Amino acid sequence: MNDRGRDAPFDARTLLTSRTDSLREANRRRIIRAVMVTPGTQVSIARQTHLSQATISAVVNELVQEGVFVVDSGEGERGKRVRLGPVRGAAVGVEVNHSSVTVAARPVGAADVEYSTVEFGADQSGNLWFRRAVRLIRETVERTGLTSDHIVSIGVGIPAAIDPRTSRITQVSSSLGWNMTGDPRDQFQHEFSNVPVIVDNEANLAAYGEYVHGVGLDGHETMLYVKASVGIGAGLIVGGLIFRGRHGIAGEMGHLAMDTDGTVCRCGNRGCLETLIGGIRLLSQVREAYAGYRIDSPQSLESLIERAKGGDPVCRRVLTDAARVMGLALAKVCNLLNPEIVVLGGELGMAADLLLTVIEDSMRLHALRGMFDPEFAPVRVVGSELGRQAGARGALSFALQVDQTIPA
Ligand SMILES: [Zn+2]
Known part of the structure; x- marks a missing residue:
C-alpha cells in the first residue's frame, strides 16, 4: 500500500x-x-x-x-x-480571537505541540488577519521539522456561530469585519487546497481541547467550558461530543439576557451578560474608578488580572463582582443543563484562584440545591488546565479526529 x-x-x-x-x-x-x-x-x-x-x-x-x-x-x-x-504528517489547529491568532502544530506521532501567537485578530479590518494566520500556519509547521506539504488536517476556531451542517457562519458579532455571507472555510481551503479544513466556533473547540487534553482527562459525561475573555462564550461537551444546536448557537452564554433595562450589547440586544462582565466592561469600570487620579489604568484584561493578583483593590473588586455575576449566570445555565463539571477558561480562567470560590458561592445561592448536595457528587467548578492554548489545541485535535476525505 x-x-x-x-x-x-x-x-x-x-x-x-x-x-x-x-x-x-x-x-x-x-x-x-x-x-x-x-x-x-x-x-x-x-x-x-x-x-x-x-x-x-x-x-x-x-x-x-x-x-x-x-x-x-x-x-x-x-x-x-x-x-x-x-x-510523517503534521496536524494544525488555529484559534482566531478578536485581537489575536494562535496556531498549534505538531507531527502526528509526537506529543509536543508548537504554538505561535500574533496579537492581531479578527477585529482588524478586511482580510489582514487571514493573511497573518496563513503565514503563521506555515511558520509553525516548519518549526516542527515538517512543511505545509505534510499537513493532514487544519482545524480553525473563529469567534462566530457556525452552522454544523453547512460550515457557514450563522451569527457573527457586528464588531467583526466579516460579512454574514462569508465562508472562512472556503478561504482557508483555497490557501491549503489539498488539506481538509474544519471550521467551528472557537469556544466549542477550546471546550474540546480541555475535554481531550485537560480537565476532561479525569473522564466526565458532560462538561461546560466557559471562555471568559473580551467576549464570553461557552462550549458544551455531552458524551464526548460537542453540542452545537441547530444553528451552532448553543453556548452563546455571553448573550444571556441578564438585565432587560441594561446597556445595549454589540449583538443588538440589551443587558446581555457580556455588557455586565465582558472584558471591555471590566476595564472601563477600573478606568472610571481611577479617572482624575494619577494612576495608570490597565489596558488589557490580562494586565487587569495581574494588577488584581498584585493586590490592586479596584481591580480586585471589579473581578470579584464579575465572579458573583458569572455565578448567577452559571446557576441559570446549570439549572438547564446540569453539567458534571464547569471549567473556567479564557483570561478570567487565569484568575481562577481569585474567582472560583466567589463563583461557586454565587452558584450555590441561585442554582437548584441538588447539584451541590454532597451525597450526589456535587458539580465541580474548576479553572482551565490548558489556559490560552485550549482553543488552538482543541482545533488541532478536533480536525484530526474527523474522518474527512483528503482532497486529491
Ligand atoms: Zn448580546
Whole structure:
C-alpha cells in the first residue's frame, strides 16, 4: 500500500486517504486518527471511536504488523499503550480571537505541540488577519521539522456561530469585519487546497481541547467550558461530543439576557451578560474608578488580572463582582443543563484562584440545591488546565479526529 522505501516513514496522508468505501477501511482510518490525537490503550481507543473491542483489536494487530502502530510492552493497562510508529504528517489547529491568532502544530506521532501567537485578530479590518494566520500556519509547521506539504488536517476556531451542517457562519458579532455571507472555510481551503479544513466556533473547540487534553482527562459525561475573555462564550461537551444546536448557537452564554433595562450589547440586544462582565466592561469600570487620579489604568484584561493578583483593590473588586455575576449566570445555565463539571477558561480562567470560590458561592445561592448536595457528587467548578492554548489545541485535535476525505 505504501510506495515507501524500507526505512522511510509512512506518509500520513496516504494512510488517511480512502482506498475503498468499505466500512473496514473507514474503521481503520478512525482508529489511526484516534491514535494520532492521543496514544492510548485499546480501551481508550474504544471510548474515542465508539467501535467494538473486537474491531479495534483486529485493526490494531493489522497495523502493528504493517509497522504503522507500535504497542509498548509494559505491565498493566498503561503498559499496553498503542502509539504511532514512523509516520510523517503534521496536524494544525488555529484559534482566531478578536485581537489575536494562535496556531498549534505538531507531527502526528509526537506529543509536543508548537504554538505561535500574533496579537492581531479578527477585529482588524478586511482580510489582514487571514493573511497573518496563513503565514503563521506555515511558520509553525516548519518549526516542527515538517512543511505545509505534510499537513493532514487544519482545524480553525473563529469567534462566530457556525452552522454544523453547512460550515457557514450563522451569527457573527457586528464588531467583526466579516460579512454574514462569508465562508472562512472556503478561504482557508483555497490557501491549503489539498488539506481538509474544519471550521467551528472557537469556544466549542477550546471546550474540546480541555475535554481531550485537560480537565476532561479525569473522564466526565458532560462538561461546560466557559471562555471568559473580551467576549464570553461557552462550549458544551455531552458524551464526548460537542453540542452545537441547530444553528451552532448553543453556548452563546455571553448573550444571556441578564438585565432587560441594561446597556445595549454589540449583538443588538440589551443587558446581555457580556455588557455586565465582558472584558471591555471590566476595564472601563477600573478606568472610571481611577479617572482624575494619577494612576495608570490597565489596558488589557490580562494586565487587569495581574494588577488584581498584585493586590490592586479596584481591580480586585471589579473581578470579584464579575465572579458573583458569572455565578448567577452559571446557576441559570446549570439549572438547564446540569453539567458534571464547569471549567473556567479564557483570561478570567487565569484568575481562577481569585474567582472560583466567589463563583461557586454565587452558584450555590441561585442554582437548584441538588447539584451541590454532597451525597450526589456535587458539580465541580474548576479553572482551565490548558489556559490560552485550549482553543488552538482543541482545533488541532478536533480536525484530526474527523474522518474527512483528503482532497486529491
Ligand atoms: Zn448580546
